[in-house]
Every structure is written in C-alpha cells, then in structure tokens.
Amino acid sequence: MPGLEDLYREIILDHYRSPRNRGELPPPAAHAVGHNPLCGDEIEVYLDVQDGVVHDIKVGGQGCSISQSSASMMSQAVKGKTIDEVRALVHRFKSMMSIEELDDADPSVEVKLGDLEALQGVVKFPVRIKCAVLSWNTLTEALEQAGA
Amino acid sequence: MALDVAAIRAEFPILAREIDGHPLVYLDSANTSQKPRAVIDAMVRCMEHSYAPINRSAYRLAAEATDAYEAARTAAKRFVNAPKAHELVFTKNATEALNLVATSWGRANLHRGDVVVLTQMEHHANIVPWHMLATEIGIELRWVPLTPDGQLDLASLPALLDGAKAFSFTAMSNVLGTITPVAELCRAAHDAGAIAIVDGCQYVPHNVTDVQAWDADFLAFSSHKLCGPSGIGVLWGREALLDAMPPFLGGGNMIADVRLDGFTTAELPAKFEAGTPPIIEAVGFGAAIEFLEGIGMTEIRRHEMQVAEYALRTLTERFGDDITIHGPTNVEQRGATFSFAFRGIHPHDLSQVLDQRNVCVRAGHHCAKPLMRILGAAATARASFYLYNDESEVDVLADTLDGASDIFGF
Numbered sequence: 001m002p003g004l005e006d007l008y009r010e011i012i013l014d015h016y017r018s019p020r021n022r023g024e025l026p027p028p029a030a031h032a033v034g035h036n037p038l039c040g041d042e043i044e045v046y047l048d049v050q051d052g053v054v055h056d057i058k059v060g061g062q063g064c065s066i067s068q069s070s071a072s073m074m075s076q077a078v079k080g081k082t083i084d085e086v087r088a089l090v091h092r093f094k095s096m097m098s099i100e101e102l103d104d105a106d107p108s109v110e111v112k113l114g115d116l117e118a119l120q121g122v123v124k125f126p127v128r129i130k131c132a133v134l135s136w137n138t139l140t141e142a143l144e145q146a147g148a
Numbered sequence: 149m150a151l152d153v154a155a156i157r158a159e160f161p162i163l164a165r166e167i168d169g170h171p172l173v174y175l176d177s178a179n180t181s182q183k184p185r186a187v188i189d190a191m192v193r194c195m196e197h198s199y200a201p202i203n204r205s206a207y208r209l210a211a212e213a214t215d216a217y218e219a220a221r222t223a224a225k226r227f228v229n230a231p232k233a234h235e236l237v238f239t240k241n242a243t244e245a246l247n248l249v250a251t252s253w254g255r256a257n258l259h260r261g262d263v264v265v266l267t268q269m270e271h272h273a274n275i276v277p278w279h280m281l282a283t284e285i286g287i288e289l290r291w292v293p294l295t296p297d298g299q300l301d302l303a304s305l306p307a308l309l310d311g312a313k314a315f316s317f318t319a320m321s322n323v324l325g326t327i328t329p330v331a332e333l334c335r336a337a338h339d340a341g342a343i344a345i346v347d348g349c350q351y352v353p354h355n356v357t358d359v360q361a362w363d364a365d366f367l368a369f370s371s372h373k374l375c376g377p378s379g380i381g382v383l384w385g386r387e388a389l390l391d392a393m394p395p396f397l398g399g400g401n402m403i404a405d406v407r408l409d410g411f412t413t414a415e416l417p418a419k420f421e422a423g424t425p426p427i428i429e430a431v432g433f434g435a436a437i438e439f440l441e442g443i444g445m446t447e448i449r450r451h452e453m454q455v456a457e458y459a460l461r462t463l464t465e466r467f468g469d470d471i472t473i474h475g476p477t478n479v480e481q482r483g484a485t486f487s488f489a490f491r492g493i494h495p496h497d498l499s500q501v502l503d504q505r506n507v508c509v510r511a512g513h514h515c516a517k518p519l520m521r522i523l524g525a526a527a528t529a530r531a532s533f534y535l536y537n538d539e540s541e542v543d544v545l546a547d548t549l550d551g552a553s554d555i556f557g558f
C-alpha cells in the first residue's frame with residue numbers, strides 16, 4: 001500500500017489548515033453546491049465571471065483534507081483565468097485523477113497544474129478521488145450557471 | 149461464561165487475513181458483518197449438493213431445496229420468537245422489508261392527513277419510504293426528539309402519538325449505539341391506537357430478540373449484519389396484519405391463480421415472496437442463526453457490553469476532551485457501536501490513517517442524515533464491535549488514532 005506521505009503532502013495540509021479564497025460572493029455571482037453523498041462532504045463555489053474571465057471566486061463548505069485542499073488550490077488556480085483556460089485546467093486535473101482521458105495531442109497537456117500537482121498521490125487511493133474532484137465538478141456547475 | 153474470542157475468531161477465515169503485515173482489525177460490523185466457516189460451508193454445500201428450485205417441482209432434489217429454504221424460515225422464527233413461521237417473509241434486506249410495510253400496509257391503511265411517528269435517530273431505510281408515502285398520499289410525519297446523550301426523549305411521546313396510525317422506530321441506533329425501550333414504545337403505540345413497527349437491523353444481531361415479549365406488530369432485519377450472507381432479510385408481521393395487506397411485488401410464487409382478467413394471491417408467506425427467492429442465501433442465513441444460537445445471544449450481548457465498557461473507558465481516559473463519543477455512556481443503554489469525533493480531524497482522513505494499520509471503520513453520515521444534522525456533524529467516524537472483536541482491538545484503535553494527530557499536526 002502506498003504510504004500516507006503520498007497522500008498528505010505538506011502543501012495539501014497547508015491548504016487544508018489555511019484554505020484560500022474562503023467565503024461567499026453576492027448575486028449575481030454564480031453559485032453551485034456539490035455533495036459527496038457517500039461521506040457528506042459539501043463544497044460551495046461562488047463564481048464571478050466578467051468578459052469571459054474568472055474575476056473572482058470564493059469557496060465554502062466543509063469536508064476532509066483532500067476535498068478542502070483541492071477546493072482551495074482550485075480557487076487559486078482559476079482566479080484571473082479565461083473560461084477556456086479554466087475548462088482546460090478542469091480537464092487536465094481530471095485526467096491527473098484518471099477519470100478523463102488525455103493524450104499527447106490534447107492541448108490541455110500543456111496546462112500547468114502548479115500546486116495542484118501535489119494531489120497526484122490521491123490516484124493511489126481510489127476512494128479519495130471523489131473527494132479531490134468534488135470541487136471541480138462544482139466549479140463546472142457554477143460555470144454553466146454563469147452561462148460561460 | 150466469557151466468550152472464547154480466540155476460538156470464535158478462528159471460525160472466521162477472513163480474520164486471519166493480513167494486509168501489509170497488519171492483522172485485520174474489523175470494526176465495521178454495524179455496516180456489515182464477517183462470515184463464519186459454518187455459513188460459507190452451508191452455502192457451498194447447498195450449491196454442490198442440493199441446489200434446485202423451490203416450491204415448483206416434484207422431483208426429490210427440489211423438495212430437498214424447499215426444505216432447506218423453509219428450515220431457514222423456521223430458524224428465523226425461533227431467533228426472534230415469532231409465533232408462526234409463515235409470519236416471516238424473506239426480503240432482500242431490512243430496507244426492502246421496511247419498504248414492504250410502508251408500501252403495502254401504508255397504502256392500504258393510510259389516508260391523507262394520517263400521522264406516522266418516527267424518531268430522529270432513524271436510518272434512511274426507515275425514513276425515505278415514509279417520505280415517499282407522504283409525497284404520494286399526503287401523510288404527516290412526526291419525529292420523536294432526542295436527549296443530549298442520544299436517547300429518545302419520551303416526554304412528548306403521548307402527544308406525538310395522539311391520533312397516529314403507526315409508530316416506526318429503531319431498536320438500536322446505527323450511529324449512536326442507543327438501544328431503545330422497545331416494549332415501552334410498542335405499548336405507547338398501542339395505547340394510542342397505532343401499530344408498532346420495529347427496525348431491528350442493528351439490534352437483532354447483538355441481542356436476544358422476542359417480538360412477543362415486545363408485543364410488536366412488525367420487525368425488519370437483515371442477514372448480512374448477523375454473520376449471514378447479503379441478499380436476504382426478513383419482515384416479520386402479525387398474521388392478521390399481513391393477511392389484510394395487499395401484495396408488494398407481483399409475479400411468480402405469490403399467486404394462487406392468474407387469469408386474463410386478474411389474479412388472486414397465495415397464502416402467507418408466498419404472497420410477499422414474488423419471484424425466485426435468494427435460495428442459497430437463505431441456507432446461509434439459517435446457518436448464521438444456528439451459529440449465533442450455538443454461542444448464545446445472551447453471551448454475545450454480555451461480551452459486547454464488556455468491550456463497550458472497555459472502549460468507553462480507554463478512549464476517554466486516553467484522549468479526554470480530544471474525543472467526543474456520541475450516544476449513551478451507560479452500556480446497559482447502548483450496543484458496542486461508537487460514532488466519534490477526534491481532535492478536529494475529518495472522519496474521512498481518520499479512517500484513511502486507520503486503514504494504514506488495517507483498522508476498518510466507517511466514515512460518513514451512516515445513512516442517517518437527519519440525525520447527523522442534530523449532532524451538528526456532516527460526518528463521523530464509527531467503530532463497531534461484534535462477537536469476534538475484543539479489548540485488544542480497542543487498544544489498536546486508540547494507538548492508531550493517536551498517530552493520526554502527528555500527520556495533521558493537531
């Protein structure tokens with residue numbers, strides 16, 4: 001079995017202890033809520049999209065270290081990005097979680113994950129993939145709501 | 149006499165399994181229990197030796213299979229002290245048994261505005277079927293509240309039961325471990341003119357069950373939580389109630405006659421057993437009951453009270469305010485199922501760390517979200533003990549918990 005140090009990397013614990021971009025945004029910001037029905041984790045994403053760019057993002061909810069740190073890193077990674085860049089990042093992240101396919105010809109291969117690379121170890125703990133992906137699915141829903 | 153836990157463990161092949169050099173510390177029996185050799189062998193023997201359809205064919209092998217299937221019903225009748233074997237209906241699990249009552253009894257007996265009383269500590273299996281009825285025919289649901297230590301707060305019970313048609317409640321909470329005063333609750337239901345439906349899914353595997361002493365009207369439980377296979381459960385009901393209910397599922401086996409313009413139903417219990425039943429599972433279920441009876445439910449309960457006492461003492465002595473154990477602290481009022489919060493570490497992360505030492509606990513909402521909201525927790529970790537667990541596993545749990553805080557730095 002892979003060791004816990006593969007899962008609980010320091011940067012993950014740092015985001016867990018001090019989550020970035022916590023809070024809410026008032027309407028008309030888009031707002032989506034995601035649940036992990038298995039464990040009760042909950043993520044809320046508030047998204048302010050202006051001129052095709054994620055102008056601001058806030059994250060709420062509660063859950064385990066993996067779901068919360070993933071949400072925190074996600075919020076950092078998408079802020080200021082264009083919708084196309086965000087969609088490419090979602091795709092890139094989900095392929096790292098081995099739930100979407102990515103081949104060498106896919107332009108998303110080029111997308112930089114930065115801190116998010118730390119979540120790579122989650123793949124070795126398949127039951128936790130859902131935790132890591134929860135905020136990303138919620139982000140996708142918020143994007144739809146924003147009409148982006 | 150104390151249980152010989154080492155001898156009992158030797159009966160469960162899976163308990164010899166090690167992962168990464170760590171023995172299996174299986175503390176998730178409230179979820180589903182492990183299977184003894186006797187159950188495994190009975191099911192294999194059935195398939196190798198006497199498997200055939202039941203109730204349908206004239207040949208000897210089929211008669212043998214039918215006898216084996218009915219022997220399981222007789223065992224289940226004895227196990228819960230039901231008056232008559234044909235009052236026990238085999239279902240898929242406790243969930244299906246509760247759905248059967250809500251659907252068949254509910255649709256026939258409840259009308260818009262009628263009241264069904266539940267408790268705030270119910271499993272979703274004893275909530276959602278009633279919500280579905282509420283949506284369908286507009287019944288009103290009332291909820292018995294809880295005391296701070298996780299028992300039923302009975303002060304308001306007479307008022308809640310006033311005018312109610314049914315009171316459906318668990319005999320033991322799968323989250324809090326609380327054992328409810330079933331006989332008293334049945335009496336209160338009857339005093340109010342309501343029927344009493346008991347969810348015995350957690351209670352029956354760990355205690356002596358006597359539906360006649362309780363004076364209950366229905367009882368639901370599952371085989372897989374009492375050392376039997378998954379795929380089979382029981383609904384016991386009073387003959388008169390079952391007789392008066394319309395069938396649940398339609399199909400083969402449940403009919404007396406079928407014509408182009410209608411059908412008539414079979415006698416109990418076939419009336420509620422449409423289709424080919426879980427034959428091999430019934431054989432395993434019967435073997436599980438005999439296995440537990442051989443050890444003795446009184447002895448099992450006594451053993452679990454001892455382990456529960458040790459767990460409560462060890463965890464509170466070692467961790468003090470760092471651990472919150474939900475539910476009653478008096479082991480007379482609870483089973484050996486403990487939901488807990490530990491040093492602010494999320495249950496999911498806790499169970500991950502425990503898994504590293506091959507300690508299996510459940511993390512989540514335990515299919516009791518209304519209760520979780522009352523506890524103010526989205527999730528808890530839950531360690532549950534059975535006849536094959538002992539005090540040494542409490543110590544492993546505590547040691548491993550201690551290590552979890554190193555990782556999270558609390």
Ligand SMILES: Cc1ncc(COP(=O)(O)O)c(C=O)c1O
Binds near residue numbers: 347
């Ligand atoms: C109290 C209670 N009721 C009902 C159920 C449902 O049992 P099953 O999933 O076997 O149908 C459970 C299972 O967890 C339970 O704990």
